Amino acid sequence: MNSKEMIARRIAQELRPGMLANLGIGIPTLVSEFVPENHGVFFQSENGVVGLGHRPPEGMEDFDLTDAGGTFVMAVPGAAAIDSALSFGLIRGGHLDVTVLGGMQVDERGYLANWMIPGKRVAGMGGAMDLVQGAKKVIVAMEHTAKGQPKIVRECDLPVTGVRRVSLVVTELAVIEPTDDGLLLRERGPGVSVSAILEATAARLIVPEMVPEMRF
Amino acid sequence: MNSKEMIARRIAQELRPGMLANLGIGIPTLVSEFVPENHGVFFQSENGVVGLGHRPPEGMEDFDLTDAGGTFVMAVPGAAAIDSALSFGLIRGGHLDVTVLGGMQVDERGYLANWMIPGKRVAGMGGAMDLVQGAKKVIVAMEHTAKGQPKIVRECDLPVTGVRRVSLVVTELAVIEPTDDGLLLRERGPGVSVSAILEATAARLIVPEMVPEMRF
Amino acid sequence: MKTAITVDEAAALIPDGASIMLGGFMGIGAPDRLIRKLAEIGRKNLTVISNDTAKPGYGPNPLLDVHAAKKLIASHIGKSPEAQRQMLAGEIEVELVPQGTLVERIRAGGVGLGGVLTPTGVGTEAQNGKQVVEIDGRPFLVEKPIRADFALISCWRCDYAGNLAYTMSAQNFNPVMALAADVVIVEPHEFVPIGVIPPDDVRTPGAIVDYIVGRAH
Amino acid sequence: MKTAITVDEAAALIPDGASIMLGGFMGIGAPDRLIRKLAEIGRKNLTVISNDTAKPGYGPNPLLDVHAAKKLIASHIGKSPEAQRQMLAGEIEVELVPQGTLVERIRAGGVGLGGVLTPTGVGTEAQNGKQVVEIDGRPFLVEKPIRADFALISCWRCDYAGNLAYTMSAQNFNPVMALAADVVIVEPHEFVPIGVIPPDDVRTPGAIVDYIVGRAH
Numbered sequence: 070m071n072s073k074e075m076i077a078r079r080i081a082q083e084l085r086p087g088m089l090a091n092l093g094i095g096i097p098t099l100v101s102e103f104v105p106e107n108h109g110v111f112f113q114s115e116n117g118v119v120g121l122g123h124r125p126p127e128g129m130e131d132f133d134l135t136d137a138g139g140t141f142v143m144a145v146p147g148a149a150a151i152d153s154a155l156s157f158g159l160i161r162g163g164h165l166d167v168t169v170l171g172g173m174q175v176d177e178r179g180y181l182a183n184w185m186i187p188g189k190r191v192a193g194m195g196g197a198m199d200l201v202q203g204a205k206k207v208i209v210a211m212e213h214t215a216k217g218q219p220k221i222v223r224e225c226d227l228p229v230t231g232v233r234r235v236s237l238v239v240t241e242l243a244v245i246e247p248t249d250d251g252l253l254l255r256e257r258g259p260g261v262s263v264s265a266i267l268e269a270t271a272a273r274l275i276v277p278e279m280v281p282e283m284r285f
Numbered sequence: 286m287n288s289k290e291m292i293a294r295r296i297a298q299e300l301r302p303g304m305l306a307n308l309g310i311g312i313p314t315l316v317s318e319f320v321p322e323n324h325g326v327f328f329q330s331e332n333g334v335v336g337l338g339h340r341p342p343e344g345m346e347d348f349d350l351t352d353a354g355g356t357f358v359m360a361v362p363g364a365a366a367i368d369s370a371l372s373f374g375l376i377r378g379g380h381l382d383v384t385v386l387g388g389m390q391v392d393e394r395g396y397l398a399n400w401m402i403p404g405k406r407v408a409g410m411g412g413a414m415d416l417v418q419g420a421k422k423v424i425v426a427m428e429h430t431a432k433g434q435p436k437i438v439r440e441c442d443l444p445v446t447g448v449r450r451v452s453l454v455v456t457e458l459a460v461i462e463p464t465d466d467g468l469l470l471r472e473r474g475p476g477v478s479v480s481a482i483l484e485a486t487a488a489r490l491i492v493p494e495m496v497p498e499m500r501f
Numbered sequence: 502m503k504t505a506i507t508v509d510e511a512a513a514l515i516p517d518g519a520s521i522m523l524g525g526f527m528g529i530g531a532p533d534r535l536i537r538k539l540a541e542i543g544r545k546n547l548t549v550i551s552n553d554t555a556k557p558g559y560g561p562n563p564l565l566d567v568h569a570a571k572k573l574i575a576s577h578i579g580k581s582p583e584a585q586r587q588m589l590a591g592e593i594e595v596e597l598v599p600q601g602t603l604v605e606r607i608r609a610g611g612v613g614l615g616g617v618l619t620p621t622g623v624g625t626e627a628q629n630g631k632q633v634v635e636i637d638g639r640p641f642l643v644e645k646p647i648r649a650d651f652a653l654i655s656c657w658r659c660d661y662a663g664n665l666a667y668t669m670s671a672q673n674f675n676p677v678m679a680l681a682a683d684v685v686i687v688e689p690h691e692f693v694p695i696g697v698i699p700p701d702d703v704r705t706p707g708a709i710v711d712y713i714v715g716r717a718h
Numbered sequence: 719m720k721t722a723i724t725v726d727e728a729a730a731l732i733p734d735g736a737s738i739m740l741g742g743f744m745g746i747g748a749p750d751r752l753i754r755k756l757a758e759i760g761r762k763n764l765t766v767i768s769n770d771t772a773k774p775g776y777g778p779n780p781l782l783d784v785h786a787a788k789k790l791i792a793s794h795i796g797k798s799p800e801a802q803r804q805m806l807a808g809e810i811e812v813e814l815v816p817q818g819t820l821v822e823r824i825r826a827g828g829v830g831l832g833g834v835l836t837p838t839g840v841g842t843e844a845q846n847g848k849q850v851v852e853i854d855g856r857p858f859l860v861e862k863p864i865r866a867d868f869a870l871i872s873c874w875r876c877d878y879a880g881n882l883a884y885t886m887s888a889q890n891f892n893p894v895m896a897l898a899a900d901v902v903i904v905e906p907h908e909f910v911p912i913g914v915i916p917p918d919d920v921r922t923p924g925a926i927v928d929y930i931v932g933r934a935h
Contacts, residue, residue: 089708111708115817116743116887119706132746133874133888139744139773139797147662147695149703150886152893152921153743153769154825157818158612161838162680164709191805191814192796194844195770199818202838203613232841305925327925331600332526332670335923348529349657349671355527355556355580363879363912365920366669368676368704369526369552370608373601374829377621378897380926401626407588407597408579410627411553415601418621419830448624605831614822615851615858618832634832634851636862641832645853657918668918701874701885702919 070285072241075258076210078103078285079239080169083208084110088166089119089159091200094138096210097169106145113165115196117156120148137196160196161203168204170197172211172238174225177272179234179247181209182227194230201231213240219271221245221252242266244283251275256283286501288457291474292426294319295455295499296385299424300326304382305335305375307416310354312426313385322361329381331412333372336364353412376412377419384420386413388427388454390441393488395450395463397425398443410446417447429456435487437461437468458482460499467491472499503663503707505715511686512538514712515651520548522607522678524654527580528559530671532653532688535714536560540567548572550607550649552600552674554581568592574647576600599627602644604677610646611680617644652682656705658698659689663707666698679705686712720880720924722932728903729755731929732868737765739824739895741871744797745776747888749870749905752931753777757784765789767824767866769817769891771798785809791864793817816844819861821894827863828897834861869899873922875915876906880924883915896922903929 070078077099084090084100086109092098101112101123112121114137121136122143130141144150151159159165174182181201184194201207211220221238237255238245243266244256253275257266259282267274286294293315300306300316302325308314317328317339328337330353337352338359346357360366367375375381390398397417400410417423427436437454453471454461459482460472469491473482475498483490512535515521521539525531531551539547540563549570551561554577564570565583572594578584587593598606605617618641622628632643654675657668665687667675679685687710729752732738738756742748748768756764757780766787768778771794781787782800789811795801804810815823822834835858839845849860871892874885882904884892896902904927 087708111706113708114887116746116890118700118887119708120700131886134886135744135746136887137744139746144700144886147660147664147707148700149664149706150700150884150889151703151706152884153817153821153890154612154894156890157821158608158680159706159709161613161818161836162611163613164680188806190796191802191812193770193792193794193814194816194839195794195796196817198816198842198844199838202840203818228843230842231839303925327923329925330670332529332673334670334917335925336917347669350669351527351529352670353527355529360669360917363877363881363924364917365881365923366667366672366917367920367923368667369600369604369673370677370829372673373604374825374897375923375926377601377619377830378828379830380897404589406579407585407595409553409575409577409597410599410622411577411579412600414599414625414627415621418623419601444626446625447622605829609834612822613837615835615837615853615856617826617834618860620830620832634860636832636860639832643835643851643853666918672918701883701889 072212073099075241076239079244079283080208080210083167086110089113089164091165091168091204093170095171097171098136098138100169113159115156117151117153118144118148119151120145157199160199163203163205165204167206167208168200169208169210170200172209172220174220174222174227175209175235175238176222176225177251180225180229180232181235182225182229184230185228197230201233207235209235209238211240213242213269219269222271242269254280256281258283288428289315291457292455294501295460296424296426299383302326305329305380307381307384307420309386311387313387314354316385329375331372333367333369334360334364335367336361373415376415379419379421381420383422383424384416385424385426386416388425388436390436390438390443391425391451391454392438392441393467396441396445396448397451398441398445400446401444413446417449423451425451425454427456429458429485435485438487458485470496472497474499502661503713505713508534508538508714511535511712511714512542515539515544517544518546519651520550520649522649522652522682523549523551523561524673524675524678525560526552526670526673528555530655530673530675531560532655534717535653535686535688537563540564540569544569546571550574550647552603553577554584556580557583574598576603604674606644606647607681608677610648611677614646616646619644647681649682650684652678652685654678655688658691658693659687659713660693660695660698662695663710663713664698664703665705665710666702667704676704679709684711685709686714688714719878720930722930725751725755725931728752728929728931729759732756732761734761735763736868737866739866739869739899740766740768740778741890741892741895742777743769743887743890745772747872747890747892748777749872751934752870752903752905754780757781757786761786763788767791767864769820770794771801773797774800791815793820821891823861823864824898825894827865828894831863833863836861864898866899867901869895869902871895872905875908875910876904876930877910877912877915879912880927880930881915881920882922882927883919884921893921896926901928902926903931905931
């Protein structure tokens, strides 16, 4: 199991039947692969589908049906197709139970930065600012470090995506919950020591007596 | 031909094929009776129908299809059913070519009052304020006087429906166009003299050399 | 898959003093069974949000007839003598809102906006108490969102996933109200298998519907 | 009844310097024939409003490739290296707008609102230059309407009255943009007789469609 799969599998455990969930591009998209088709969670995508399914059989793609990343998908029975105004109405209006977003940085305030690197990569925020603002629960799915540099930092030096505290951060090393008091270390990766997590993290972490291992 | 029919017939002449038109409750509703079904104008109603038709054959009413007054109607071929948000989006967004509204008073500024008599009749403005604000052209359909009292006045003493100048006022006595300079008398009713119009009007009228009779 | 509750169970969810949105336009597309049941069990002090009060016997009138509402937010009460009488007698608080403003305020409440800026009502009594802002030299009223504890709506078809389709002028405020309440209760005319309503024709996704009232037996 | 024009005739309606809205999301549901034709005939100084720039070859990219746009308003340009390169090189002015804000601004332009108040982007770079208002103690950004000279949209089905239906994720910005431009030009995938799209399934009424691009022969 590689890092990305581990992160996706752990986040899949957070999804419950009947939930309306949005998965961002990248690792978040992987999450759906670890949720059975008959699970009962409804995946929503920014481009206006409620009830996104897995990839269609080769040759049976509907050219008018993709996920928000542009990858061909199926729709599950009971799916709905809506326009962008209603799609973001669901997101900003608090109808979305959970969103899973990729991240460049998360800081001690629980703020997420994931939309631009000034002077370099300018992707645009897409739907990320609405999702961070509007979803009932925001889960960040990202690798713990990038090129050896910690992505969990004291304060984001990249432009933030929102000034709302995210709900949970899941990396291959740790599950971290931003709280009133700071970043709480909830779980460690399989076989990962607390000191290894602290070493890979630039932010201060609140470390409880017991930090259980992630279970899959 | 009674007063109301005369007003409705005259206003029907203002409708062109391809126009999107809204008819208010009362005399305005009558207008559609003088427009052939195959005329090409599309009647929109606040309750979300684009392409309202005449009354259905007795016994063939669709209980889910009425005009804005609650009267059963048919839909024409090519009709569309939309929600109230889009219905008023069309109205306020400038997509409506013309609205025909009933009136209690019109004044020299061209302002219309048609939604309440303080302390007495409190109907509520319904869609009237949006229609007055948003339609490209606002035509007022009303009898020239009420219980002998002029309804075209120097300044409305009833609460106005909007502070936008309406486009045209059609009564059984006259067709009047509010302009920058005041109320311009455009046409007189069949056999009606200019002095009879002036006598039934509390507002100042601009009277050109020639005031042709309405033609039907 | 969703399950249905009875109209009695649905009405029991709604306490005295609740704010309720009622779909419908002149009674067309109104959740009639829920309205009559709430009147029958004697709910009090409700805040009712409805486009209009329809004519006697229709729309919200059964609730007005038994004085179940302490406040009414609507655009038009002209066809209901009882609503007009209660308003003039001071028995009910009535907030009259231009219809296009009413639907946008409910939509704003449903889609997470802090409000909208509308030109409708500028310079009229509808401006009273409202903040006015200039945008590019034109005045607009700041209209705040409206939400309710419950949205009681009706629809034409409902599938087992709770997806809703509406028909003709019975659509009106129903899909917008379905977005703007903490609890959404729908009273469908018909139930159909999943797939009968194609994804493109769903106007209210089942994911935002909380309770479905089953057929009368 | 409406008639169709050719893609050449449609492109000829659009002058240099025009502002154009383009439907589509990652190229899905984009008016591809119109976009390619505008690029081919060498239009210049366009202001392009589009949710995103899609990947090379898709969505607005054919226009970007020939430097037809002087300004771009979009929520995401991450899949188009050419859009990113032109932005960083200062060859094109780019206004990045959060996606939900972009669609509400276009909708506001289309439905006659002076703007909307959104919580999205408060405290971020998206707040720069925006007015902030407090509503009931919470901060919101005042977001102004966006309109364009032309909306170029695509749809699934179009009937002879110009009524449009969309399918699956190809709907996206198309119906909203159809409201927000002086001239609406649609590029349908299919033509069907009146009645094939039931009134309840029409998402864009024909009354607001100005030009229909006929099939390629």
